[in-house]
Amino acid sequence: MRFGASRSQLYDAQKTARARWESAAEAWNDASRQDFEEHVWVPLDAQVSDVLRAIDQLSVLFTQVRQDCEFNP
């Protein structure tokens, strides 16, 4: 129930991919790039951001669970 490692992995991967996309987009400026951007890159980036937010919510949820349930007689 420690989501930090997976979150960091996802966050770092997204950050790297965004930088790589910027570089690629500079060398690629035709209709196929627009199509790729619209149908692959933008939805992928948005969904990764959604999952990052969802992981944050999971962390909050499990912090509450830990506080409520931890065995400390």
Added chain:
Amino acid sequence: MPDGADVASIEALRDWLAALAVYRDGVGEALAGVQIEIRRGLEWVSEQAALWQRAVRDCEEEVTQRKAELAAKKFPTWDGKMPDTTIEVRNLRRAQARLEHAEEQVRKCKSWLGRLPKLIEECYTLHGHRLQLFLEGDLARGMAVLDRRIDALERYAGLKTDYSSGPSAIPPPAPEGPK
């Protein structure tokens, strides 16, 4: 946007395709990691519930013992005086308080165990599942299209003379982790 190909560097596109494969694998690993942590979390709550349940039994035994100690002190002494039971009463109250606390903790653990699966689904599972499907569907198709396009550009630029369909340049996906 121009109708024809406008690619300043085919190598940059190849690099991008390779980077995208690394990204795909990293995202897949992260999603698998989250699933493992969710499962661990649910198991952890079950373990805590079992520990608190055992504590309830221990506390019940202690309350029984403290009641017996108090009862043993309620007989008058040889000179007819009632003995001081202050300590026994205090011990019994403390044992009862510990029992109530342990029972409350069992209730909390069971409550979370009942609610957690739905809460996890609401806040995470739909997003994670949708992204996993995207990786396996739209992204895989997009990468295959891009790979073919790079091939075509390389042939057009004379970088590739072999017209036979060789193995894909897209690195294969990493082995799928547990979900």
